[in-house]
Amino acid sequence: MKKSICYILICVLLTIGFLGLGPMEMESNAAPNHYSPDDLIRFHVIANSDSEHDQLLKYAVRDEILKEVSPRLARSGSLLESRIILEGMYDELLDIARRVIQEWGYDYAVALEYGVFAFPTKSYGDIVLAGGDYEAVEIKIGQAQGANWWCVLFPPLCFVNADEATNIPVDGEEAVPLDTAAKKLERQLEQKFERKNPQQFCFFFERFFN
Numbered sequence: 582m583k584k585s586i587c588y589i590l591i592c593v594l595l596t597i598g599f600l601g602l603g604p605m606e607m608e609s610n611a612a613p614n615h616y617s618p619d620d621l622i623r624f625h626v627i628a629n630s631d632s633e634h635d636q637l638l639k640y641a642v643r644d645e646i647l648k649e650v651s652p653r654l655a656r657s658g659s660l661l662e663s664r665i666i667l668e669g670m671y672d673e674l675l676d677i678a679r680r681v682i683q684e685w686g687y688d689y690a691v692a693l694e695y696g697v698f699a700f701p702t703k704s705y706g707d708i709v710l711a712g713g714d715y716e717a718v719e720i721k722i723g724q725a726q727g728a729n730w731w732c733v734l735f736p737p738l739c740f741v742n743a744d745e746a747t748n749i750p751v752d753g754e755e756a757v758p759l760d761t762a763a764k765k766l767e768r769q770l771e772q773k774f775e776r777k778n779p780q781q782f783c784f785f786f787e788r789f790f791n
Contacts, residue, residue, distance in 0.1 A: 618713040622663055622735040624650075625698065629689055629723030639722060642681045642691075643730055646674055646720070647739055654735050663735040667695055667718060678720055689723035700731075708738075 624646075628639035650670065657663040675693045682689050695718050702712035710733075718734065732739035 618711070618715045620660060621710075621715065621733050622660065622667065623698075623700065623715050623717040623731055624734045624739060625717050625719040625729060625731040627719070627721045627725040627729045628727030629687075629725065630727045632727070635723070635727050638682065638685050638687065638689075639727065639730060641685060642678050642720060642722065645677050645681050649673065649677060650718075650734060651737060651739060654737055657735060660735060664716070667734070671695060674718070674720075678722070682722065687723075691723075692721040692725075694719050694721075 624643075626639050626643050626646075629635040650667070653666050653670070654663050657666060671693065675691070678691045678693060682691060696716070697714045698717045698719060700710070700712060700715050700717075703710040717731075
């Protein structure tokens with residue numbers, strides 16, 4: 582009788598513990614969905630023109646830049662560290678842009694600037710980017726009169742492969758493929774808590790007491 586009572590009490594306490602701690606852990610680990618100019622760095626690429634070839638060139642420059650930048654920023658733990666990394670890569674990134682343009686058979690000039698630029702408010706699904714002056718790496722190709730492409734370098738929300746995210750036009754401008762990290766994190770946490778099913782612990786204690 583005493584064993585049965587102990588078994589029931591343990592199962593009740595475990596269930597209460599998981600129900601209570603689960604939401605707290607979900608809340609503390611959930612990715613934020615609102616960003617401000619104070620906690621991110623953006624990436625901006627402006628094409629020479631809106632011609633098909635110039636737009637494709639813009640994406641080619643973007644892809645090569647992100648291949649170099651993304652792995653390094655993925656290891657960054659702060660905005661300051663990311664800023665130092667990007668400032669140290671200035672010449673390298675400019676050389677990459679020039680190389681891609683040359684490989685595509687163009688002689689466009691290219692300008693790269695790491696500074697502060699004005700951006701309007703943007704909303705992409707659950708992610709909101711408030712309007713304001715943001716730190717950004719900006720690349721201008723040729724006359725820089727074409728449609729632009731931008732994303733968030735830090736925290737890392739850029740995709741090279743546009744198939745991995747949905748482009749949603751906003752305010753008539755080209756949409757930005759943003760990472761769906763929040764949804765991925767939510768799924769991972771759900772799976773994590775499914776594995777921590779209190780019934781499994783109760784089964785263990787039932788065997789122990791029997």
